[in-house]
Amino acid sequence: MSANTVPTGTGPAGPVSTGVVPTAKPIKTTGLHIGDAEPGCEKIDPILVVDNVRRTFGGLTAVDVDHVEVPRGAITALIGPNGAGKTTLFNLLTGFDKPDSGRWTFDGRSLAGVPAYKVARMGQIRTFQLTKALGLLTVMDNMLLGATGQTGENMFRALMPFLWRNQEEENRAKALDLLTRFKLDTKKDDYAASLSGGQRKLLEMARALMSDPTLVMLDEPMAGVNPALTQSLLDHILNLKSQGMTVLFVEHDMHMVRHIADWVIVMAEGKVVAEGDPHEVMKNPAVIDAYLGQHHDEDIGEDLSAETENVSAIKELLNDER
């Protein structure tokens, strides 16, 4: 198993692009891999193992991953320029999309062909880049939808309320506890549509925790979140690890990646092009090339926000002050 060590280099020094000041110094998990930190390298205790997963859209190869392993009990960041295939890989691994070919295991069990709801029940849960909170349901109802294995879902049992009432009460209590932790308890009876973008992200994350996941996959959890809420989101992500969960998250903000990630996997044009400790990987020329390549290829007028995201990523990559 991996050893926990306090990093010597991570601190509040350096530019903070999100304006986030860490409340506590994250305890970095080290000793995660075997051999050199290179694309596809073996992990000491992998929770996810992916082999030859490929997804094309017409002539475009969105994902073409030969081999990648995600370490258990750590926070892994999946980074890469816009269009690198990060969300597509998330969709494939969680059963929201089907690959052209490939196989992968979660906790030693094969997940190829397993539908999304079963993947979630097995303990691998994800959130979406564009939040999927159901606006016309209340915050509490959104939470209750996140509970898995509800007895009331079964038709036969649904007819016998005594079988599920207790569970429903337990789920409500659990939801309220999570909502309190995410400071959304006062909103429990409001429609999710009335929440701010950041609060919706918090709701999505809180809902994901209703099913007691083992692996939490977050697709750009900070995107569009007001700086007032980014700190609490960040703390929540760190808490997931301290509660024993594994986290895989997609993020463009390199400062945040450096601050909370134990391991970084870099994708470009569908492939894993680099892996490593956050500080080491950001010095890797292949990573800078991936972002610069994207920068040169793009028409600035086409997608200014994506362009700005990549440019600030490059600046942060080059600005590793530890």
Ligand SMILES: Nc1ncnc2c1ncn2[C@@H]1O[C@H](COP(=O)(O)OP(=O)(O)OP(=O)(O)O)[C@@H](O)[C@H]1O
């Ligand atoms: N449903 C789809 N149909 C056609 N092309 C798609 C589809 N989904 C993704 N793509 C294409 O696949 C490539 C990878 O997209 P993806 O959304 O996975 O990238 P990403 O790394 O998540 O990017 P971003 O950082 O902008 O979120 C892109 O070129 C995208 O346009």
Ligand SMILES: [Mg+2]
């Ligand atoms: Mg994406």
